[in-house]
Amino acid sequence: MFSLTKDDESIYFERSKxxxxxxxxxxxxxxxxxxxxxxxxxxQILFNLNGYTASSMNEIFVHxxxxxxxxxxxxxxxxxxxxxxxxxxxxxxxxxxxRKYYSESIxxxxxxxxxxxxxxxxxxx
Numbered sequence: 001m002f003s004l005t006k007d008d009e010s011i012y013f014e015r016s017k018x019x020x021x022x023x024x025x026x027x028x029x030x031x032x033x034x035x036x037x038x039x040x041x042x043x044q045i046l047f048n049l050n051g052y053t054a055s056s057m058n059e060i061f062v063h064x065x066x067x068x069x070x071x072x073x074x075x076x077x078x079x080x081x082x083x084x085x086x087x088x089x090x091x092x093x094x095x096x097x098x099r100k101y102y103s104e105s106i107x108x109x110x111x112x113x114x115x116x117x118x119x120x121x122x123x124x125x
Contacts, residue, residue: 002026002038004050004057026057035063044068048084051075071104072113078102089113 001020004027007013017023022041026034034057038046046066050056053074061069061083071079072088079087080103087094087104090113094106 002034005055026060031057031059032063034060035065038065045070047072048079049074051077051079070107076113078104 001016001023003013003016003023003025006025006027007017024037026037029037038060043066045068046061047070048056048058048061049072050058051071051074052058056075058079058081061081064083068086069084070086070088071084076089076093078101082103084104086107087102088107088109090109090111093113094102094108099106
């Protein structure tokens with residue numbers, strides 16, 4: 001897993017790190033250096049979870065560090081870019097009429113594109 005931000009020591013960050021065999025911080029690299037580093041790990045499918053949000057480093061994807069690049073979760077709109085191949089969404093986020101406004105090929109989830117675990121995460125709220 002690649003992180004664009006420093007460790008904020010939150011339960012979410014710790015949980016994300018625990019799901020990964022390897023975890024790398026990219027915020028110390030330039031966009032080009034980060035793309036080279038990702039490419040050196042032979043990543044075949046790279047997910048962009050930020051889109052056009054704070055702390056994003058979308059320029060990494062411009063360098064095509066992986067053969068397949070997918071937009072998912074953090075930004076529910078099209079990137080409008082030729083360097084993102086697919087967008088994971090659902091029929092509510094992207095209905096048939098809106099599909100033409102996405103530059104990415106759409107991968108539809110059957111019910112909801114953003115899965116959340118309420119059992120563990122919401123104990124703290």
